[in-house]
Amino acid sequence: MQHQTGHVPDIALELEKYRRVFRAMPDYATFSHLKTGFFIDVNPGFERLTGYRRDEVLGRTAGDIDLWVNKDHRAGVVAALNTTDSVTIETQFRDREGTIIDVEASCAIFNFNGEPLLVAIVRDITLRKRQEQELQKYRNTLENLVAQRTADLEAAMQKLSELAVHDELTGVGNRRDLNFRLDQEYQSFKRLAYPCCIAVFDLDSFKEVNDRFGHQTGDEVIKAFAAIIQREMRATDYLARYGGDEFVLLLKGASPDVAQAALNRMREAVLQHDWASFAPGIRLTASIGMAAFDARESADASFRRADKALYAAKHAGGNQIVMADQHP
Ligand SMILES: Nc1nc2c(ncn2[C@@H]2O[C@H](COP(=O)(O)OP(=O)(O)OP(=O)(O)O)[C@@H](O)[C@H]2O)c(=O)[nH]1
16 A cells, blocks of 8 residues: 655654664764854764763854964855855864864755755874875975985085185195196197296295194195285286195296296295294295296196206205296
């Protein structure tokens, strides 16, 4: 036999089914009036998450129990539901004890007898949030570490590339760089007839500074010696430390006469320098040998002539400039 009003008990049955599901859900679930915000029903999941009993909150609003930490989030959800069926946001709830819980709330409008109700299903995501934060912290630490290592590496590379061409004590070119520059200048001289003089400098009796005042004072004297030459040379000239207290200067574009005048200024500056500030009672002078590039010989041969002239200057008593003999 068929019921005339068979659909009535079916709906009651359906509603009972939904009520059971609502109560059995592990997550927080609530029905509330959309307009007033009053809770109509809350499930045991709500009680577990918030610490409030069902009978404490029915007929009250989320605002009454100060549930949403950020009230604007709830207002935003209600506003969004005007234009969309459901909204899911991450926000924070405050439980009965005042503890803040990270939650993910999914809300939808549900019409009951023409009355819009707000259905909210809420999940505690504190653990997931904590894991995310831990992961972020770990990522930040890693990124910082990588950035630090990269900076260290770049600094080391920079230092290495400086050491590749610069003398560590004085900062002027080193011997390896000198060979390269000498060759480069010689090419310009050969191809463009661009004159260049080579001067080799050496302090007279420098050994005495080391012996009497120590190696560290000797280092300071070498640095000051380089600084004097640098101060007096042209910006386009090139200075390198050949070794010990011996320096090589390339006077680019200078004829022997011009070079000799410049070198004489440098010799005088060394003589006049206040060496006593490093090593009491000491006076220092420099010997200088000089040669001009000559197209009939190699750059090395010109350099050797300048070096030989330096020894002639030393032999003649120091504190002087000797021009190399012409290419034989
Ligand atoms: N402080 C210091 N001394 C150095 C360095 N390199 C070499 N020397 C010393 O420099 C001195 C160079 O010797 P010479 O140039 O032959 O000695 P000198 O007394 O100047 O003799 P002359 O050049 O003939 O006047 C030696 O005592 C080396 O030990 C350095 O980097 N620092």
